[in-house]
Amino acid sequence: MLLAPLFSPDDLRRWRSCERRFWLARHRLQRGEPMTALQPPPDPDVALRASFPHADTVAPPQTPSQWVQAMGHTLDCLDSDEHLPEGWAILGACLTSEDRVQVRIDVLGAAPGGGLRLYKVRHATVGDDSDIDTVALWTHVAARCGFAVQGAGLLLVDTDFVYPGHGCYAGLFREVDLRPVLGTRPVAQWLGSMRHCERGAEPAATPGPHCHQGEGCEFAASCNACAPPRRARRAGGAGGPLQFVPAAATVARAWPHPRHCLRIDTIGMAVPVWSGTRPYQTLPFQWSCATEAADGQWTEQHFLADGQGSDPRRAFAETLLRALGTEGAVLAYNAGFERNRIRELAQWFDDLAPALDALQARIVDLFQIAREHCHHPVMAGSWSFRAIARAVAPELDMDVRLDPALGERANPTAQSVYALMQKPGQRLAVRHACREALQAHGQRETVVLRRLVGVMEGAGE
Numbered sequence: 231m232l233l234a235p236l237f238s239p240d241d242l243r244r245w246r247s248c249e250r251r252f253w254l255a256r257h258r259l260q261r262g263e264p265m266t267a268l269q270p271p272p273d274p275d276v277a278l279r280a281s282f283p284h285a286d287t288v289a290p291p292q293t294p295s296q297w298v299q300a301m302g303h304t305l306d307c308l309d310s311d312e313h314l315p316e317g318w319a320i321l322g323a324c325l326t327s328e329d330r331v332q333v334r335i336d337v338l339g340a341a342p343g344g345g346l347r348l349y350k351v352r353h354a355t356v357g358d359d360s361d362i363d364t365v366a367l368w369t370h371v372a373a374r375c376g377f378a379v380q381g382a383g384l385l386l387v388d389t390d391f392v393y394p395g396h397g398c399y400a401g402l403f404r405e406v407d408l409r410p411v412l413g414t415r416p417v418a419q420w421l422g423s424m425r426h427c428e429r430g431a432e433p434a435a436t437p438g439p440h441c442h443q444g445e446g447c448e449f450a451a452s453c454n455a456c457a458p459p460r461r462a463r464r465a466g467g468a469g470g471p472l473q474f475v476p477a478a479a480t481v482a483r484a485w486p487h488p489r490h491c492l493r494i495d496t497i498g499m500a501v502p503v504w505s506g507t508r509p510y511q512t513l514p515f516q517w518s519c520a521t522e523a524a525d526g527q528w529t530e531q532h533f534l535a536d537g538q539g540s541d542p543r544r545a546f547a548e549t550l551l552r553a554l555g556t557e558g559a560v561l562a563y564n565a566g567f568e569r570n571r572i573r574e575l576a577q578w579f580d581d582l583a584p585a586l587d588a589l590q591a592r593i594v595d596l597f598q599i600a601r602e603h604c605h606h607p608v609m610a611g612s613w614s615f616r617a618i619a620r621a622v623a624p625e626l627d628m629d630v631r632l633d634p635a636l637g638e639r640a641n642p643t644a645q646s647v648y649a650l651m652q653k654p655g656q657r658l659a660v661r662h663a664c665r666e667a668l669q670a671h672g673q674r675e676t677v678v679l680r681r682l683v684g685v686m687e688g689a690g691e
């Protein structure tokens with residue numbers, strides 16, 4: 231008799247979300263068709279290694295024979311007679327229980343009073359129900375393998391952590407003890423129900439919010455009852471050109487030259503890479519500026535923090551001050567965002583603060599004028615930057631474009647592309663492609679601002 235593939239945490243996640251999803255995935259696996267991992271394990275990156283400086287790392291297995299090797303490696307580490315130093319753990323410990331569940335545990339270490347403790351690592355500030363399910367399953371497997379599990383929990387990012395630099399990430403993660411809630415997860419009973427479901431007939435579809443949670447169900451397209459909800463549009467039709475009331479032209483023509491159309495991009499990284507910064511702290515990494523001189527000529531300037539390791543904020547502030555000079559209007563959309571970033575730069579750099587603070591009085595918020603004086607069918611009742619871009623620059627694709635082969639997700643954002651570029655040890659070719667994608671993105675955004683200013687000035691003509 232051919233045995234079904236071993237159960238994994240992904241099977242449990244699917245089963246907890248929808249029996250039909252679980253059944254379809256399991257039958258696909260039985261036919262030898264691969265399934266995409268729902269939550270790929272975290273890289274044992276520099277931050278995790280710093281928390282467990284004496285860790286053994288088990289490479290992620292891909293094939294059955296690699297799983298056998300990985301389990302052997304895990305058991306060798308656990309059987310070692312050597313004294314285990316403080317901070318010892320196995321990163322990516324691989325275990326299989328006799329009830330046919332296979333798991334790769336993010337962190338498996340020695341508990342202070344004897345026995346083992348295990349952790350799931352989340353590059354996030356909070357965990358969710360599926361994290362508890364996963365830890366409960368890992369605990370079940372470790373116990374069935376004969377290990378005394380004395381501790382189980384999550385390692386979450388501590389937002390109070392301040393990165394001192396030099397790769398010192400000790401203290402980045404905070405532990406959340408899950409033992410008090412693991413009793414609410416009857417894992418052995420679940421596994422029995424999963425086996426029963428797998429052997430039974432294909433369950434009926436039960437459409438609901440679970441079909442679209444997270445990345446969404448991989449069977450939604452073939453599950454007729456579960457077509458994704460259509461986004462409602464409050465108005466239809468392409469309409470003509472964007473129109474402003476004539477009063478907008480009076481306001482726009484009064485803006486002094488040089489006029490600087492400014493966009494700033496920021497990122498909040500779970501694992502800070504610049505010393506003195508915290509996890510998820512909003513940090514500026516790119517500005518893009520199109521400047522119109524009094525004679526109507528436009529020039530483009532751009533800054534992207536692409537040095538790895540060194541804090542780019544000072545260079546960001548200095549180059550921005552040079553680009554914006556001391557005269558003219560600074561035109562931004564939803565300008566509170568740009569105002570706040572400039573205010574933060576002034577707080578970080580005392581010597582630059584007077585010049586940065588002086589920018590505040592020159593900033594004009596185009597969003598306020600747009601919201602009061604224009605609307606267009608393609609904006610569908612929204613005044614977001616993307617909505618206004620659809621109205622003034624419909625031919626521009628406002629998504630960030632990067633070759634998926636470079637390792638980025640299907641719909642990258644400026645932030646995800648920047649994070650990819652800044653990944654330690656990133657290949658030069660990838661960094662170069664990211665830089666080009668980000669620059670092109672910033673340039674398209676300033677084109678939208680230029681068009682918007684032009685439409686405002688021409689209102690009523």
Ligand code: SF4
Nearest residue numbers: 248436441447453456
């Ligand atoms: S689309 Fe919804 S009902 Fe259908 S299998 Fe997926 S989660 Fe279940």
